[in-house]
Amino acid sequence: MNPQRPRESLDAYLDGLMDPGERAEFKTSAQSDSNLASDLRLQTQVDDALRRLFPAPAGDAVVARVLSAGRPPTPARRSGAPRIFRLVGLAVAASVVISVGYFAYETYVAPTPVDMYAPRSIEAVYRDDVRAGFKPLWVCKDDREFANTFRERLGEPLLLGQLPPALAMSGLSYANSITPQTVYMLATADGKPVIVFVDRVDAPSPQLAERCRLRLFSRRIGELALYELTPLEAPRFLDHFFQPPKEGPP
Amino acid sequence: MRPKGSAVLVGQVQGGPLTREEFAQQFQVSFRRLWLVAVGIVSDSATAEDVVQEAGLIALEKLEQFERGTNFCAWLGQMVRFVALNQARKAWRHRGAGPNDDLDVPDSSVDPRASETLPLSAKGEMEPQQEHFDDQVMAALAQVAPIARACLLLRTIEDLSYAEISAILGVPEGTAMSHVHRTRQWLRERLVGVHGHRAAQEPA
Numbered sequence: 001m002n003p004q005r006p007r008e009s010l011d012a013y014l015d016g017l018m019d020p021g022e023r024a025e026f027k028t029s030a031q032s033d034s035n036l037a038s039d040l041r042l043q044t045q046v047d048d049a050l051r052r053l054f055p056a057p058a059g060d061a062v063v064a065r066v067l068s069a070g071r072p073p074t075p076a077r078r079s080g081a082p083r084i085f086r087l088v089g090l091a092v093a094a095s096v097v098i099s100v101g102y103f104a105y106e107t108y109v110a111p112t113p114v115d116m117y118a119p120r121s122i123e124a125v126y127r128d129d130v131r132a133g134f135k136p137l138w139v140c141k142d143d144r145e146f147a148n149t150f151r152e153r154l155g156e157p158l159l160l161g162q163l164p165p166a167l168a169m170s171g172l173s174y175a176n177s178i179t180p181q182t183v184y185m186l187a188t189a190d191g192k193p194v195i196v197f198v199d200r201v202d203a204p205s206p207q208l209a210e211r212c213r214l215r216l217f218s219r220r221i222g223e224l225a226l227y228e229l230t231p232l233e234a235p236r237f238l239d240h241f242f243q244p245p246k247e248g249p250p
Numbered sequence: 251m252r253p254k255g256s257a258v259l260v261g262q263v264q265g266g267p268l269t270r271e272e273f274a275q276q277f278q279v280s281f282r283r284l285w286l287v288a289v290g291i292v293s294d295s296a297t298a299e300d301v302v303q304e305a306g307l308i309a310l311e312k313l314e315q316f317e318r319g320t321n322f323c324a325w326l327g328q329m330v331r332f333v334a335l336n337q338a339r340k341a342w343r344h345r346g347a348g349p350n351d352d353l354d355v356p357d358s359s360v361d362p363r364a365s366e367t368l369p370l371s372a373k374g375e376m377e378p379q380q381e382h383f384d385d386q387v388m389a390a391l392a393q394v395a396p397i398a399r400a401c402l403l404l405r406t407i408e409d410l411s412y413a414e415i416s417a418i419l420g421v422p423e424g425t426a427m428s429h430v431h432r433t434r435q436w437l438r439e440r441l442v443g444v445h446g447h448r449a450a451q452e453p454a
Contacts, residue, residue, distance in 0.1 A: 008431075011430075011431045011434065014434070015405075015412075015427075015430075038442075039438055042438050042441060042442065043434060043438060045383065046387055046434070046437055046438065046441065047406050049383060049384045049387040050387065050391075050402070050403065050406050050407055051406070051407055052384060053384055053387065053388055054286065054289060054295075054403060054407055056281070056282040056285045056286060056407070056408075057281075057285065057295075057299060058281070059277075059278055059281030059282065059285065059302075060278070062281065062299055062302055062303045062306065063274055063277050063278050063281065063306070065303055066277065066303055066306035066307055066310060067270060067273075067274055067310075069307060118315070138336075138339060145339075148395055151395060151397075152335075152395060152396060152397035152398075152421075153397075153420070153421070154421075154425075155421060155422060155424075155425035155428070174332070180328065180420055181420050181421070200422060202422075250394055250395060250398035250428075250429050250432040250433045250436055
């Protein structure tokens with residue numbers, strides 16, 4: 001137990017991270033330290049209240065409703081003609097479809113909604129979002145919501161300062177990109193789409209493919225790593241990000 | 251009070267996606283934790299149940315994406331999180347309020363009694379007003395950020411380890427621990443009162 005930092009000891013005790021000797025020492029200290037004893041007593045009562053306030057339902061009814069409402073998953077194998085005939089047929093059809101369908105798809109067909117849970121490179125996220133109209137998942141109401149989005153997702157808040165006229169922020173989205181926790185901001189600079197990806201500094205740094213025409217710039221703020229993916233020659237948004245002072249409830 | 255191991259079934263290592271029966275079994279086993287994630291974010295039991303149901307429907311449609319042998323609860327947990335956060339944002343916009351991240355201005359939807367100090371006897375014991383105390387806890391908890399709240403509930407009620415909380419909520423393990431420790435401290439400070447009154451003031 002650390003006598004200099006009783007609160008840390010209290011958390012370690014509550015989390016069951018002490019060995020028997022440390023637990024005994026902690027209990028002895030609590031008998032003589034009235035403040036520590038008070039905190040322990042209050043925390044125990046808070047924990048009991050939380051258990052009373054949030055009795056989790058059994059879930060049987062919810063599971064049953066999901067199963068009755070959901071469609072069966074797509075079967076992994078199809079029955080029917082022998083596989084070799086299916087492959088030949090597919091090859092013939094594909095040669096026709098590819099030449100005609102690709103042009104038609106690119107020109108006329110609306111983009112298929114992107115599966116945001118599937119892993120995608122940052123280039124793929126950029127390309128998909130541009131094709132889909134470059135629309136964010138949501139627009140934060142104010143700075144508090146903006147900062148809290150990053151705090152909840154990545155453990156630290158982040159804010160964007162006042163932008164000059166040539167720059168505009170559209171909103172935020174999630175992507176399973178750098179990591180499953182990646183948050184990204186859609187924006188425009190001189191009318192051109194720019195995306196700033198944000199993740200933890202201990203996440204692997206994204207890399208661009210050799211033939212990629214976009215440029216990638218990075219900046220670290222606190223424990224967050226920011227990556228600006230842009231068609232422009234220089235980053236335009238990275239310097240406008242900052243972290244608020246550390247205050248307030250968790 | 252050691253964290254207990256995961257009770258979530260991970261399924262046998264076989265080829266192909268889960269069957270509907272396997273999905274139902276895993277969903278049932280994981281339900282409590284997923285519900286706690288949802289209620290931590292949306293702060294309402296009935297809405298939390300709806301959130302988990304909606305996430306379950308999404309998961310059932312994407313069942314082929316789940317890899318056998320991996321953490322089903324963590325996989326479904328990210329969908330619960332996504333649905334819950336969207337639901338919470340709609341509620342905030344409807345109320346004209348936002349998620350609290352400042353101590354200075356309490357959420358306008360919070361019970362104003364939350365600012366009152368909790369009455370303590372001279373011996374430092376709680377007055378026998380359990381219902382009032384629970385209301386105070388609920389009101390204080392409403393001011394905590396959703397993910398931090400979810401971390402605390404998973405740790406306190408479900409007794410999950412920080413590694414398990416990290417997997418379900420998609421936050422680093424250190425962040426989950428920090429959320430729990432800071433929230434505990436903040437709740438204690440709110441519930442004792444703003445004047446720094448200490449309960450165990452020994453009588454003269």
